[in-house]
Amino acid sequence: MLRAQGVEAGVLSPKEEWFHIIQNVHNHIFTFIRNEQDEFVLDLSEGKLAYEFGVDTEKLKGMRAEDILRQYGIESIMPYYQLAFAGQTIEYELAFGERYFSSVLTPICRNGIVTEIIGSATEITEYK
Numbered sequence: 001m002l003r004a005q006g007v008e009a010g011v012l013s014p015k016e017e018w019f020h021i022i023q024n025v026h027n028h029i030f031t032f033i034r035n036e037q038d039e040f041v042l043d044l045s046e047g048k049l050a051y052e053f054g055v056d057t058e059k060l061k062g063m064r065a066e067d068i069l070r071q072y073g074i075e076s077i078m079p080y081y082q083l084a085f086a087g088q089t090i091e092y093e094l095a096f097g098e099r100y101f102s103s104v105l106t107p108i109c110r111n112g113i114v115t116e117i118i119g120s121a122t123e124i125t126e127y128k
Contacts, residue, residue, distance in 0.1 A: 027047045027048070027049060027120055027121060027122050027123075028045070028046075028047040028049040028050050028101075028119075028120065028121040029044070029045075029046055029047050029118075029119070029120050030042065030044055030045045030046070030118075030119045030120075030121075031043045031044040031116055031117065031118050031119070032065050032081075032116065032117040032119075033115065033116045034113075034114070034115050034116070039064050040064065040065045040081070040085055040117060041062050041063060041064055041065070042060050042061055042062065042063050042065070042068060043061065043116075044061075045057040045060055045061070047121075049101075049121060049123060065078070065081050066078055066081075069081070072096075074094065074096065077092060077094060080092045080103075080105060081105065081117070083105075084105035084106070084107050084114075084117050084119075085107070085114055085117065086107075086114070087107050087109065087114050088107065089104065089105065089106050089107065090104070090105045091103070091104050091105075092105075093124070094121075098125070099123060099125045100123070100124050100125045100127075100128045101121045101122065101123055101124060102121070102122050102124045103119060103120065103121040103122075104119065104120055105117050105118075105119045106118045106119070
């Protein structure tokens with residue numbers, strides 16, 4: 001039987017179960033949504049990698065993508081985000097300190113307009 005932090009599966013709602021899984025995955029899963037000002041802002045940032053780096057995901061929620069990247073000194077990857085915001089699925093690698101990550105940005109379109117970007121980052125340091 002599946003267990004979620006000592007709670008038997010089925011006690012949590014399906015949405016709570018999925019959120020629990022995302023929080024405990026050893027990756028970083030994030031989404032940016034298009035706001036009313038036509039900017040892409042962080043809507044979700046979860047996973048053990050975020051916590052390993054001490055990222056306060058709740059403080060980042062609602063911030064623009066470029067502001068977050070600038071805050072962490074990785075604004076050089078903004079062109080990848082711009083391509084994803086334009087509708088392309090993008091894969092890239094990033095060195096952050098002494099660790100390496102492989103990331104994928106996937107645009108989600110509604111009525112032909114990118115409304116959301118779903119991203120995931122996986123540590124690949126041991127392969128480098």
